[in-house]
Amino acid sequence: MPQSDDNTPAAREAAAGVPKPRSEEGSPLIRFDKVVKRYGDNTVLDHLDFSVQPGQRVSLIGPSGSGKTTILRLLMTLEHVTDGVIWVNGDPLSHEYKGTDLVKAGEQHQREVRKKIGMVFQQFNLFPNMTVRRNITESPIHTLGVSRDEADQRAAELLDMVGLKERIDAHPTQLSGGQQQRVAIARALAMRPEILLLDEVTSALDPELVAGVLDVLREIARTTDITMLSVTHEMQFAKDVSHRVLMFDKGKIVEEGPPDQIFGAPAEDRTREFLHAVLEG
Numbered sequence: 001m002p003q004s005d006d007n008t009p010a011a012r013e014a015a016a017g018v019p020k021p022r023s024e025e026g027s028p029l030i031r032f033d034k035v036v037k038r039y040g041d042n043t044v045l046d047h048l049d050f051s052v053q054p055g056q057r058v059s060l061i062g063p064s065g066s067g068k069t070t071i072l073r074l075l076m077t078l079e080h081v082t083d084g085v086i087w088v089n090g091d092p093l094s095h096e097y098k099g100t101d102l103v104k105a106g107e108q109h110q111r112e113v114r115k116k117i118g119m120v121f122q123q124f125n126l127f128p129n130m131t132v133r134r135n136i137t138e139s140p141i142h143t144l145g146v147s148r149d150e151a152d153q154r155a156a157e158l159l160d161m162v163g164l165k166e167r168i169d170a171h172p173t174q175l176s177g178g179q180q181q182r183v184a185i186a187r188a189l190a191m192r193p194e195i196l197l198l199d200e201v202t203s204a205l206d207p208e209l210v211a212g213v214l215d216v217l218r219e220i221a222r223t224t225d226i227t228m229l230s231v232t233h234e235m236q237f238a239k240d241v242s243h244r245v246l247m248f249d250k251g252k253i254v255e256e257g258p259p260d261q262i263f264g265a266p267a268e269d270r271t272r273e274f275l276h277a278v279l280e281g
């Protein structure tokens with residue numbers, strides 16, 4: 001059934017004056033189409049529609065439990081939708097295929113889609129028994145079939161970018177939380193993903209280590225055109241790096257727009273209340 005023009009993500013963005021970084025006219029890289037996620041009776045995402053253009057950096061903000069992390073976990077196929085479809089690059093994520101005939105093809109396809117997406121978690125999830133170098137090179141070598149030399153060279157470049165090139169032979173336990181998180185960022189980028197998902201990447205860090213990690217991410221935002229979806233409670237960071245901010249409450253988008261609008265002149269009471277609580281609290 002055709003949607004009313006006012007209700008489409010494109011119409012909402014146009015109304016909000018959202019700037020498009022590139023591929024404005026082209027197909028979205030990510031599209032959520034009436035996505036529902038339920039755990040038992042708890043509806044975590046409620047017919048969610050939004051899309052992300054290639055190269056767009058989007059921050060997801062909103063109160064605890066509003067469904068932000070679930071969106072990233074669905075994209076990583078760590079969870080499956082209850083209803084609706086998630087499209088990546090014009091293809092549905094495999095678990096949304098309903099027909100049994102397609103399940104096998106879907107699994108192969110799901111692996112291909114997954115390779116395009118890197119994620120950095122709140123807990124760094126490095127392998128403690130591997131050096132920093134091996135943490136970064138294992139997936140490119142085993143999943144992408146990259147040669148060891150090439151993977152090593154890329155690891156050295158990425159560690160340089162995150163300011164840790166001297167720690168290439170260290171083990172994670174020898175590093176601070178902030179350093180471990182910077183290695184986790186390098187590891188995600190080693191797969192050359194099109195999409196980088198960041199899930200509250202500074203929440204587990206001591207306050208004095210937060211700035212170093214955010215600076216690395218700001219630099220990635222400045223120097224690459226990677227598509228970025230970031231769940232964050234760091235409002236200044238969201239303001240600095242985002243093309244667009246989505247404000248969530250109870251599994252729905254209550255407001256979206258460029259950071260100047262969301263942080264400077266929010267239209268919705270719920271957004272104002274949330275920002276007041278975060279910024280004043």
Ligand SMILES: Nc1ncnc2c1ncn2[C@@H]1O[C@H](COP(=O)(O)OP(=O)(O)OP(=O)(O)O)[C@@H](O)[C@H]1O
Pocket residue numbers: 039042044062063064065066067068069070071231
């Ligand atoms: N595996 C699960 N089983 C049952 N309920 C879950 C599961 N994962 C998440 N939930 C529920 O889904 C809801 C949304 O969680 P989600 O982590 O997406 O919220 P969030 O907006 O990211 O919150 P926060 O900012 O606290 O991380 C919460 O009510 C949570 O309890």
